[in-house]
Every structure is written in structure tokens, then in C-alpha cells.
Amino acid sequence: xxxxxxxxxxxxxxxxxxxxxxxxxxxxxxxxxxxxxxxxxxxxxxxxxxxxxxxxxxxxxxxxxxxxxxxxxxxxxxxxxxxxxxxxxxxxxxxxxxxxxxxxxxxxxxxxxxxxxxxxxxxxxxxxxxxxxxxxxxxxxxxxxxxxxxxxxxxxxxxxxxxxxxxxxxx
Amino acid sequence: xxxxxxxxxxxxxxxxxxxxxxxxxxxxxxxxxxxxxxxxxxxxxxxxxxxxxxxxxxxxxxxxxxxxxxxxxxxxxxxxxxxxxxxxxxxxxxxxxxxxxxxxxxxxxxxxxxxxxxxxxxxx
Numbered sequence: 001x002x003x004x005x006x007x008x009x010x011x012x013x014x015x016x017x018x019x020x021x022x023x024x025x026x027x028x029x030x031x032x033x034x035x036x037x038x039x040x041x042x043x044x045x046x047x048x049x050x051x052x053x054x055x056x057x058x059x060x061x062x063x064x065x066x067x068x069x070x071x072x073x074x075x076x077x078x079x080x081x082x083x084x085x086x087x088x089x090x091x092x093x094x095x096x097x098x099x100x101x102x103x104x105x106x107x108x109x110x111x112x113x114x115x116x117x118x119x120x121x122x123x124x125x126x127x128x129x130x131x132x133x134x135x136x137x138x139x140x141x142x143x144x145x146x147x148x149x150x151x152x153x154x155x156x157x158x159x160x161x162x163x164x165x166x167x168x169x170x171x
Numbered sequence: 172x173x174x175x176x177x178x179x180x181x182x183x184x185x186x187x188x189x190x191x192x193x194x195x196x197x198x199x200x201x202x203x204x205x206x207x208x209x210x211x212x213x214x215x216x217x218x219x220x221x222x223x224x225x226x227x228x229x230x231x232x233x234x235x236x237x238x239x240x241x242x243x244x245x246x247x248x249x250x251x252x253x254x255x256x257x258x259x260x261x262x263x264x265x266x267x268x269x270x271x272x273x274x275x276x277x278x279x280x281x282x283x284x285x286x287x288x289x290x291x292x293x294x295x
Contacts, residue, residue, distance in 0.1 A: 004196070005196045008193075008195070008196055009193055012189055012192045012193055013189065016185070016188055016189055016192055017185050017188075020180075020185070020188065024178065030180060030181075034188070037188065037192070038191070038192070038195075041192045041195055042195055042199075045195050045196055045199060046199075098178065100178050100179045100180060100181075101177065101178050102176070102177065102178070102179055103176070103177025103178065104177070107177040108177075111177070
């Protein structure tokens with residue numbers, strides 16, 4: 001039988017890179033994504049003895065990651081409000097100043113548009129578009145019905161299209 | 172539009188990340204004895220503080236009310252005028268017999284004879 005540490009190391013091996021990309025798309029900063037990933041895996045390690053296998057492991061791991069990310073974004077929103085600043089402007093600034101961004105102008109606009117979406121909508125779009133999870137998988141992770149997820153994704157897509165309408169997206 | 176390759180990570184980042192995340196169980200295991208007992212210490216300290224405050228309040232509530240006659244007008248005034256006790260009051264000396272005599276003689280209603288008579292009665 002595998003020890004907890006072995007199970008944890010397997011989770012790290014199987015999920016750390018995928019979760020990094022998810023978190024990175026959500027927070028728009030490599031440093032923040034790195035910090036947040038440490039917190040997520042710390043939480044996974046702490047909660048691992050309570051994992052009873054009722055949910056699939058990937059659902060359980062993703063649920064912790066998405067909840068932690070949403071909590072982080074909510075805290076950032078509150079902190080920005082206390083500083084009398086706009087979180088949207090801060091997110092846009094991060095996309096503009098990201099030293100690891102090497103995409104096209106259209107991709108940058110897509111990232112900026114994404115940063116302006118409400119957190120839950122952004123989460124659904126990132127999970128469906130970039131993480132390529134099925135609606136059923138996203139539903140199991142977030143606890144939202146497939147119908148509601150499809151509607152949320154559609155709204156997000158329309159908003160992003162509008163944001164990109166002034167650009168030649170074929171670039 | 173391509174999905175990935177628009178953002179990158181520092182070289183060797185994922186190898187380093189896997190290594191760092193893999194250290195979490197060992198780091199968490201390195202919890203010191205103090206960290207283990209500190210919640211209990213905090214609990215014990217809270218109980219001690221609660222007991223001390225509770226005991227003090229109970230003693231105050233249970234003690235019979237006592238009038239404080241220890242103060243007089245002079246000390247009341249001195250406390251009001253000089254709350255910090257900067258000016259020290261002089262120790263009042265016991266008046267001598269001569270002082271009392273002078274005081275009584277100053278009062279015209281008391282004669283020397285009356286004083287002598289009272290003094291005689293006191294001594295004999």
C-alpha cells in the first residue's frame with residue numbers, strides 16, 4: 001500500500017503543471033501563480049488523510065485548486081477596493097507588463113478581456129478553453145450544472161469576441 | 172488562434188516546482204515540539220487569565236461595602252490640587268502644652284484662673 005507521501009508525490013507529478021497553467025491564466029502573473037500553487041499543494045497535503053475516495057482524485061484535486069484560486073482572487077479584489085483601485089486595471093497592467101508573455105497582439109487582447117470577466121465566468125472559460133476539461137468534469141469540480149456552465153461559457157465567449165472585434169484575430 | 176505558447180515560464184521551472192512541492196510533506200513533518208504544544212499553552216494561558224480576572228471580580232463583588240474614613244479634608248484638597256503628589260505635605264507635630272496655653276489665653280472668655288483650676292484638677 002502506498003504511503004501518504006507517495007500518493008502526494010504522484011499528485012504533484014500528475015497535476016502540478018496542469019494546475020500551474022490553470023492558476024496562471026486566472027491570476028495573470030507567474031509569481032502569484034507560483035505562490036498560489038504552493039498554497040494549493042500545502043492544502044492538498046493537509047487534507048489528504050481525509051480524502052475518502054468518494055470523489056475521483058482529479059475532481060478532488062481540481063476542486064481544491066479552483067476554490068483556492070477563487071479565494072485568492074476575491075482577496076485581491078477586496079485589497080484593491082481598500083486601496084481605492086480597480087482590480088480590472090491591475091489585471092490589465094499585469095497582462096501588459098508580463099515578462100513571460102510572447103504571444104500575438106490578439107492573444108494579449110484575449111488575456112485582457114479574460115481578466116475583465118467575473119471570476120466564476122473566467123474560471124469556466126479557462127477550464128473549458130485552455131484546460132480542455134469537459135462540461136461534465138467541470139460540473140463535478142465546481143458543483144454547477146452542465147446547463148449553467150454552458151450558458152456561462154457562452155456569455156464569456158460573447159464578451160471576449162466583443163473585446164476582440166476591433167482586432168484581426170487571425171493574426 | 173493557438174491556445175498555448177502565448178505565455179512561457181522560466182527555464183527549468185517545472186522541474187524545480189516538482190522538487191519544491193515534493194518537499195512539502197517533509198517540511199510539515201518538521202514541526203517542533205513547541206509548535207505542537209503551543210495551542211495547549213495558549214489554552215492554559217487563557218484559562219489562567221480568565222481565572223485571575225474572575226477571582227478578582229468575585230472578591231470585589233463578595234466583599235462587604237466599607238466606608239473609607241481614611242481621608243480628611245486636607246488630604247482631599249491636596250489630592251485635588253496636587254493629584255500627582257508633587258508637593259509634599261509637612262508632617263503635623265503634636266501641639267505642646269505651651270501652644271495650647273497660648274491658644275486658650277488668646278480666647279478672652281477663658282481666664283488664667285480657670286486654666287489654673289483645670290490644670291490643678293488634671294494633676295491631682
